[in-house]
Amino acid sequence: MSHKQVLQSVIAVILVLSFLVGCGGSAPTAVSEAPAATSEPEQAAATPTPEPPTSTPEPPTATPVPPTPTPSGPKVGHWEGEGHWEGKRSVSFEIGADGNINGFKMDIKIPNAACTVTSDKVIIEADGTFVLIFGEPISEGENTIQGKFESNTTVTGSYSKQIYCVDLDSGKGVYGILSDNVDRTWSAEWKRP
Numbered sequence: 459m460s461h462k463q464v465l466q467s468v469i470a471v472i473l474v475l476s477f478l479v480g481c482g483g484s485a486p487t488a489v490s491e492a493p494a495a496t497s498e499p500e501q502a503a504a505t506p507t508p509e510p511p512t513s514t515p516e517p518p519t520a521t522p523v524p525p526t527p528t529p530s531g532p533k534v535g536h537w538e539g540e541g542h543w544e545g546k547r548s549v550s551f552e553i554g555a556d557g558n559i560n561g562f563k564m565d566i567k568i569p570n571a572a573c574t575v576t577s578d579k580v581i582i583e584a585d586g587t588f589v590l591i592f593g594e595p596i597s598e599g600e601n602t603i604q605g606k607f608e609s610n611t612t613v614t615g616s617y618s619k620q621i622y623c624v625d626l627d628s629g630k631g632v633y634g635i636l637s638d639n640v641d642r643t644w645s646a647e648w649k650r651p
Contacts, residue, residue: 531557532582532607532648539613539646541565549646551580558582562590564603564644566621568634573623575603582607593623596633603644611648618642 532553541548541564551562559580566573575592582588586607595601601622605615619642625632636642 530610531586532613533610533651535651536649537613537646538649539644541567541644549644551646553648559588564617565626566617566623568621568623568632568636571623571625571632571634572627573621573632574626575623596620596622605644612645613647614643614645616642616644 534553534555534557537549537551537553539549548566549562549564552560554560559582560578562575562577562580564575566575575590577590577592580588580590588605590603591601592603593601597620600618600620602618603615604617605613607613619636619638620634621636622631622633624630
């Protein structure tokens with residue numbers, strides 16, 4: 459907008475205000491500093507209309523992002539590990555070509571007894587965790603072994619506080635509740651293909 463147009467707009471606003479005050483109307487308390495609108499012919503002259511493009515613009519091309527490496531699953535082969543009891547090799551299993559556990563075997567010590575837990579197959583979830591419920595649990599949360607593969611060569615886990623199983627020595631069913639201060643953790647490592 460030219461200087462002349464701005465001056466004309468200011469004069470027009472002053473005239474309208476004078477008219478309103480003279481007719482008994484109230485004057486506004488604040489005056490906008492924005493210039494008054496111009497008529498369409500003046501605006502058209504002030505800003506030229508852009509010409510339409512003669513060709514369709516190319517869409518932007520995406521820069522390929524390299525894939526984020528994902529951790530591989532556990533190594534296929536034989537795994538062994540220990541529980542909290544006397545450093546014995548108390549857990550062993552195989553990881554099959556399908557990425558799941560085969561031939562799981564764990565010795566668990568409970569008060570005045572020891573049990574061996576076995577399972578032919580245990581499914582490993584996509585996040586590297588698994589849960590094995592064994593025997594005949596009496597209540598929820600019993601007879602559970604859980605684990606998580608921390609890497610493709612290491613797994614750690616724990617087992618439930620309440621265990622009902624068959625004692626290795628007597629062959630009788632035993633029920634054990636481990637105290638809170640008993641370490642129920644275990645770990646295993648990949649040993650060989």
